[in-house]
Amino acid sequence: MIHPIVQWHKNTTTSSQSKIRYNYMIRLKLSDWTDRKQEPETEESEDLLNPDRGPLTTRVYNYLFSQLLHDQIAIGDTLVPFKIARELNISRTTVRQAINLLAEEGWVTTSDNGRITAVKQPKTKHPENVSASDFNRETETEATYRRIFEKLLNGEFLLGQNVSAQEISNDLNASLGTVRQALDWLCARGLFIRVPRRGWQVVDATPEEIVDIYRLRLLLESEVIDRVVIKANDLELENLVKDCKRIIEQFDDLNDSDRRQIDYTFHRTLLELSESSVLLETIDPLIMKMALFGVYQELPPKTSLKGMKEHLAIARVLQNRDVELARERMRAHLLRAKTQYETE
Structure with missing residues (x-):
């Protein structure tokens, strides 16, 4: 079976003129996806x-x-x-x-x-x-960042596509300098890369590179688990369990975009509970990239539901302060997700 991202690479290689439309959009506030400033807040x-x-x-x-x-x-x-x-x-x-x-x-x-x-x-x-x-006063650059990000997650830019700051400026009715700064912010989050003399390019990844991202997450998110057990208080973990339960109860009312948003938010929440700026700045861009690549991946609802149940299982053992079992369940959760990008 060919994974959707593998097929996408083949399609764009054999037919460069083909235009692909993607209906998924992750509807999140800017604050749910990134820090307001690139540097730690002081x-x-x-x-x-x-x-x-x-x-x-x-x-x-x-x-x-x-x-x-x-x-x-x-x-x-x-x-x-x-x-x-x-x-x-x-x-x-x-x-x-x-x-x-x-x-x-x-x-x-x-x-x-x-x-x-x-x-x-x-x-x-x-x-x-x-x-x-x-x-929560959104600056012009933050608003532009958010709008470009929405376009990115709505499939309006293709993986690996070169984008023109001038065209985006005209489209969003924003100044060229503001657009350039917003694109640089997105570069810092790993969603664009700066290409000399060519501007900005949407990040791309092969299935093998995505598997490498999961390998990194397997190493680093175990450290997140360790710190959450130490740093999070009882009420925060209790609320995490309640949120996971509520999401499962409302599963039938969720669309594909909601489900991807929930997966990102769960892992981002653990990063914040860890109170480690180093882990946050290292892992968050990896999770954001996977949210982007998820735009090109169609998962059956039962697969998403299984992931949400795994979130609940992780939250429960964290609430019990069982660090070894929490690490084990996080590892199983990430390994299952990784296999979705591995081809036979």
């Missing part, structure tokens, strides 16, 4: 970019304080750093630093198992009222 870099808005930790503290003040976080509610970080599109470390400030003032407490609970409500207004939208 207090210093945030101050340089926004000198009039104050240090990032202070702004997050002000945001959470405002939530407490206006009953959007009530006494007894649980604060989940991972979810707050995803909502605000910032690092968990920054959120934890802001929560520590709230704890020092007695607004929240942390239990032995890591559960953070609101225990006191402010009665006076804070000097600065901050909303979630203050953290």
Whole structure:
């Protein structure tokens, strides 16, 4: 049996004029797929970019304080750093630093198992009222990045195709400089490559190279498992299990795009729970590439459902802090996915 990507390579080799349309599109917010900046987020870099808005930790503290003040976080509610970080599109470390400030003032407490609970409500207004939208202001370059990425995952560019920054600029009604910067960002994520004197080219890969990506993931994602067991608290792992269960329950309502999105999001979530910027920056581009190559692959629904059940199995053993079994199940999950790209 010839794998779809192998067949795609053969088709494009024998008929260079043929145009292939792909109906899949992964509908994700930019923040679900990539960091807002190429460099790790720091207090210093945030101050340089926004000198009039104050240090990032202070702004997050002000945001959470405002939530407490206006009953959007009530006494007894649980604060989940991972979810707050995803909502605000910032690092968990920054959120934890802001929560520590709230704890020092007695607004929240942390239990032995890591559960953070609101225990006191402010009665006076804070000097600065901050909303979630203050953290999610999309710049022109970010918007262009997102729109190019959507085109890429919608099959509007073929694997290995050279793209013109000028044509994209005209199509998106964005400045040429903005498009070039967005394409460079996509290069940094491994989805385009810069070709001297020719511009940018969509990344391509043979089935053998894809298998190599999985071999790397087999090595590195075991390390992710180790760190998640150490770094994630009980509530975060409990929520991970609940999310996996909910997805399986809603499986019949999901389309192909949703299923690929879910696979990426699960592995990205583990990377974030590991709290390792090195692992995140190393593995995330590999997972993103596989999301791109998935546009050219048609999997039967039962195969996707099996993958989601494997996600749940991994989440459950992580919740039990069984690192060896979690590593074993992650390895089995990736090996099964790898075999889909191996030809007989």
